[in-house]
Amino acid sequence: MNIIVCIKQVPDTTTKVRVGKDGKHIDPGGVKFIVNTYDDFAVEEAIRLKERFGGEVTVISMGPERVKEALRMCLAMGADKAIQLWDPAFEDSDPYTTALILSKAIQQLPYDIIFCGKQAIDRDTMSVPVYLAELLGLPQATLVVKLEVDPNARKFIAYRDIEGAKEVIEGLLPAVISTQWKLNEPRYPTLPNIMKAKKKELKELNAAALGLDSAQVGEKGSRVKVLSMELPPPRSKGKILKGDPREVCRELVRLLREEAKVI
């Protein structure tokens, strides 16, 4: 099977995020980057399919020089090849243009199945896998917690958790699958595989190589523009009501209604 995994490099969850000077971006200074948590499940599922049915796993990521480190981590987990998509014109791409860029790269490759994490833990838009399936004209299953693949019948069965029940989807391959955290337990890269990852192919493709012109990508091609970015307001100090329980209760209800406006 030819398996493709799209990954994103995101700030580590333990990093203290600051807004950059322009008020539109995260300040990258001092930020530690990791492979998006949900993408780990995608990479793991891809490697498991390869181990079962044979084939090749190609990991793709759009992003600047630093994403090479994330791609190497996936190679160390067991992926075979990696492709970095970058061009200065890609800067400030929204989920749609990101999916467009990814789709152009994928169209140059043979593929039977495409995995994405269900969402990136930085922007949380959950939309790239959906756009990607549309742009490639493929069936899709999102937030998948269990997956069965039959490469001979070219079919998949995907299980999704929905409120109070489980939804089972059957579809044809090739398809786009977005992965949810229950799907598997991602492996740790072994130390020898980290050393070997360096010898695996890591290709770079720019806008021209993907047949894209700069008007289609980046901020120009985007349907969504970031106007400003700010941190949530710091939590104000809690109020402690003291005194007679009856009085306190009355006061609490009044505050909830008039000040907090939640009831």
Place this chain on the structure above:
Amino acid sequence: MDFDLTEDQKLIQQTVREFVQKEVAPYAAYYDEREEFPEEIFRKLALINFFGIIFPEEWGGVGADYVTYALAMEELAAADGSVALSALAHISLCSNHIYLAGNEEQKRKYLVPLIQGELLGAWGLTEPNSGSDAKSLRTTAVLDGSEWVLNGSKMFTTQGTVCDVVVVMAITDKTKGHHGISAFLVERGTPGFSSVKLRNKLGMRGSDTAELIFENCRIPKENLLGQEGQGFIDSLRVLEGGRIGISALAVGIGRAALEESIKYSKQRVQFGRPIADFQAIQWMLADSEVELEAARMLTLRAAYLKDRGLPIKKEASMAKLYSSRACVHAVDRAVQIHGGYGYMGEYPVSRYYRDAKLCEIGEGTSEIHRMVIAHQLLKE
């Protein structure tokens, strides 16, 4: 001058950090309390091939360098000092001695499974009456037909009761001093070989420390490791690499203590503000940071020189001496910052405090390392 780590070094450091923080650190207190050797943790470390870092791929190793080894050892020690010490004895002492001095057959039989974590290794030089003064060794090995017969005992052997194989130094020719000592491979279960677990250590309680006893213990002739009479000379090479390991281990424990101190001092409120606001606390944090960073530099530099095949006798001793002191300082400050809570064992700093002292004693005491350093200075 380049202080940057390579991509491989960074990825291994990051992977080991994530792995040990999740799979090792949460169990450290459990094994410490029970004075139990964490076999399961060892099996887990084998999954990522931790024991193979410094060995070439042809023996199933990772093929990484000593800088990587030092980085990985710091991470492991920051999670659990006892496990790091056990891993150190397994890798730097037992496996590395076999790698440096063993023949093909011995490497196939012992080194490969040691690297895979299928066998657990120990290494015995120290005796009840012979510590830094290795010349006073008393254990003997006499060739009798096709077998060596070992008699004597070894002291403070890490992994002594849980190991599958131990490298033992014994006298084969009394008249030749250092050149009359040879190394032997003894398997667990060999008649005449027994061991006793030594309990109630100050720290490093999750590691197994034992006295080994050899009473007419007969091993096959081919279990001589390296050349006859070269055992002690080989030991010196083995110990040199081991010093980088213990130095990194000290940095790791110290770093964990500093990280806990930073966390606690931001949370603990006295006189209406976090104690981190007080200069008295800030100075302690700053001193620990500077000393640990200096210790890390000395450690990585010794590792860097070793990777280039340059002499590290003085540098390895300097790293070990300084790092173990920096570690002891850092854990002392950490308990002080935690106050009563630090003394009570509710926070991990009391374990760090007990574990740290080993670093100034094991693998050559601080005094011995000062002698080594001075000797190098004066002979130049």
